[in-house]
Amino acid sequence: MYSTKHASFYSDSPGPIGIFDSGYGGLTILEEILRELPQYDYIYLGDNARNPYGTRSFEVVYEFTLQAVKKLFEMGCHLVILACNTASAKALRSIQQQDLNRLDPTRRVLGVIRPTIEEVGEITHTRHVGILATAGTIRSQSYPLEIKKIYPDIVVSGQACPMWVPLVENKEAEAPGADYFVKKYIEELMNKDPLIDTLILACTHYPILLEKIKKYVPQGVNVMCQGKYVAKSLKKYLHRHPEIEVRCTKNSEYRFFTTELPEKFAESATLFLKQEIQSERINL
Ligand code: DGL
Numbered sequence: 001m002y003s004t005k006h007a008s009f010y011s012d013s014p015g016p017i018g019i020f021d022s023g024y025g026g027l028t029i030l031e032e033i034l035r036e037l038p039q040y041d042y043i044y045l046g047d048n049a050r051n052p053y054g055t056r057s058f059e060v061v062y063e064f065t066l067q068a069v070k071k072l073f074e075m076g077c078h079l080v081i082l083a084c085n086t087a088s089a090k091a092l093r094s095i096q097q098q099d100l101n102r103l104d105p106t107r108r109v110l111g112v113i114r115p116t117i118e119e120v121g122e123i124t125h126t127r128h129v130g131i132l133a134t135a136g137t138i139r140s141q142s143y144p145l146e147i148k149k150i151y152p153d154i155v156v157s158g159q160a161c162p163m164w165v166p167l168v169e170n171k172e173a174e175a176p177g178a179d180y181f182v183k184k185y186i187e188e189l190m191n192k193d194p195l196i197d198t199l200i201l202a203c204t205h206y207p208i209l210l211e212k213i214k215k216y217v218p219q220g221v222n223v224m225c226q227g228k229y230v231a232k233s234l235k236k237y238l239h240r241h242p243e244i245e246v247r248c249t250k251n252s253e254y255r256f257f258t259t260e261l262p263e264k265f266a267e268s269a270t271l272f273l274k275q276e277i278q279s280e281r282i283n284l
Pocket of ligand 1: 021022023026051053054055083134137165202203204
């Protein structure tokens with residue numbers, strides 16, 4: 001069935017909520033979303049074959065993310081969450097401002113940056129905040145820019161952690177060797193601004209390193225994992241937008257797609273979402 005109202009090529013029928021990440025990291029966001037909103041149907045799409053995105057150029061991250069969004073629309077999603085900071089930082093704005101209008105102005109694509117920073121002003125007392133993220137997210141300046149819009153008084157420092165995603169992806173997060181890089185990036189960030197009292201884990205992979213991160217964070221410094229903020233924000237969004245909510249199906253069906261081999265996806269996916277995961281392969 002094709003819509004005539006807005007000349008969209010996508011089905012008008014209600015469908016699942018799409019959750020996209022470059023790989024496994026978005027599963028840490030999905031876990032919190034399922035805790036908050038288990039009644040909806042979800043399609044998780046991980047571009048594992050082309051991961052990581054964090055070191056890629058703006059143009060390539062945008063191109064890959066747009067392909068994924070189009071695929072999720074084709075699969076029936078009316079609402080897509082970019083559960084990846086790199087994609088949210090480098091592609092979300094262009095997709096919202098240019099592509100949605102052309103593809104289907106009634107569909108929505110949301111990111112993870114805004115929901116995460118909305119509450120940081122309630123958490124920091126010193127008004128000095130640190131961002132730990134991929135090189136791409138740090139280079140985009142998305143976090144300082146977004147924080148300034150809501151909390152102009154907050155001082156923001158960023159630290160790229162290029163070794164953290166490979167440590168997680170290669171299942172080395174708990175290995176003793178990981179300590180070196182966890183300690184190194186935290187120390188570098190705290191040296192930039194010793195007044196920091198709140199650290200944002202601005203990459204969806206980083207909650208897997210949480211135990212090690214806590215070990216090296218100075219006492220009294222808060223560590224923010226973004227999943228629960230994204231989940232709460234999605235709940236509020238669906239409440240505020242009944243026209244989108246009615247187009248999200250509710251049978252508690254969760255499906256997983258990967259651009260890699262499903263066997264490979266299953267190997268690590270359980271590390272992120274603590275349940276048995278059957279995935280299907282998809283081409284973007
Ligand atoms: N999940 C991505 C993010 O949140 C990081 C992984 C990658 O570099 O692809 O930024």
